[in-house]
Amino acid sequence: MSQCGPAAVTGATLPSPYEAPDLYDLLFESFAFDVPYWLEVANTAGGPVLEVACGTGRILLRLLHAGVDVDGVDAYPAMLDQLREKARSRGLEPCVFQGDMRDFTMPRRYQRVICAFNAFAHCETIDDQLRALRCIREHLEPGGVLVLHMSYPSLALWTDPNGEPVLELQSTHPINGNTLQLWDTRFKNTVGQCQRSQIEVRELDATGRCLDSQRFETLQRWVYRYEFELLLRHAGYARWDIRGGFQNEPLEHDDQQMIVWAWKD
């Protein structure tokens, strides 16, 4: 059941941005803010690593390139195709499988499972969240850890304008030099802790004329700190530590990032 029901947007459902991996990479492949952190997490794992929701490999391929023994799982075949193609051009041989984070099966167990870049927000219900956390836990070796990054749902998230297009990201097309703009129109349901985003990606030429426009839709379900601890408890994790960012700082303010460390046993 979607918990972003009546108070959210109505109308036809648009495709997921994960069905357009070329465009996804044009916008996000250059993001590197979290890569050093995941390199450190993977390099100190002491065993194999699994990335859940690895997408087109923005992080996974960098780990692989650094010599990490890392596998990946993602729900979208198109994203994985893109990952494999990028890997080929870089001379890398990734081991990635199509699978839903709530119910996947990998042939081996891992010392660390990582879940980056708000991917866990795609679990829309408590049931989704618990199934995903349990499935991840089953894939951990004894002593293994889940490390998960998710933004803390800030006060600004709920008080910023609802239903108005916001220019979230602007970049330059690496091949033709055109301007790419990502416009995000958010429909927020505070009580349902979710936001439906209608995303429009526009390509503009040097004169500002719009050459192309593609529209997508995503749903994100946000999780508060104590709520996350309860989810981990229900999913069987033995202990956890929720940090406030990539510098390992304590979580003290609502505009911070949450980095969840959860130990299998």
Added chain:
Amino acid sequence: MNESIATPYVDPALYDIVYSWYHDDLAFYRDLAKASPGPVLEAACGTGRILIPTAQAGVDIDGFDLEPAMIARLKAKASAAELKLRVVVADMRDFTMPRRYGLITIPFRAFMHLSTTEDQIRALRCIREHLEPRGSLVMNLFYPNHAYIAEHRDQRMLEREIVHPVTGHPIALWSTQRYDLVRQTLVADREVIETPEDGQPVTHHYRFTLRWVYRFEMELLLRAAGFTRWEVRGGFDGRPLLTPEDEMVWTAWKD
């Protein structure tokens, strides 16, 4: 800030004056109690604002509160009204009553005095153990309103002007609320300013801390405490919970 400011519960006479105007929840809890198939228990019953009129409506109702002063005042009011009540001093997290109940209530956001997940689960478990089969817990809590917090945090505000129920003196209730969004905690500093005929205002200060709970978080708490079925409404009138302005009214069934 002066950390030694007392809670409102050590001065029950003042408490009764400060909340003398509030009745929004009375009919809801009294009618619920009247419809209960078994005896009723009110947790954090305070000075009996709800418990006494409920008992007077013929309900078999017990109560407890953490503060001896509140229970003492309740007992005084009950004996003045010639009511025989079982009310005791006890902690929500660890209480023992000699019987089981068809309905246990935690009115007036008292659940928000529990400051940790452990305390919350202990209280819910203890309540569940005191329910008869098919019995239910009913409680209300505010939903954290981020727009309100953004606008009013740290501001001293005149919350209400009332009239002293006995002396008739004007009383101004001022409030300053500080919020910790990550710890889900609100610290409220209240000033009760009474102005007698001589025009020299007398000010009482008190402070309380509330830990708010989000909707899905409460579902996980109830589940952790062994409840199997629950429902949340957006007000005492039974409307659905849709916006942060709504009051969360929870019902959880033992089985």
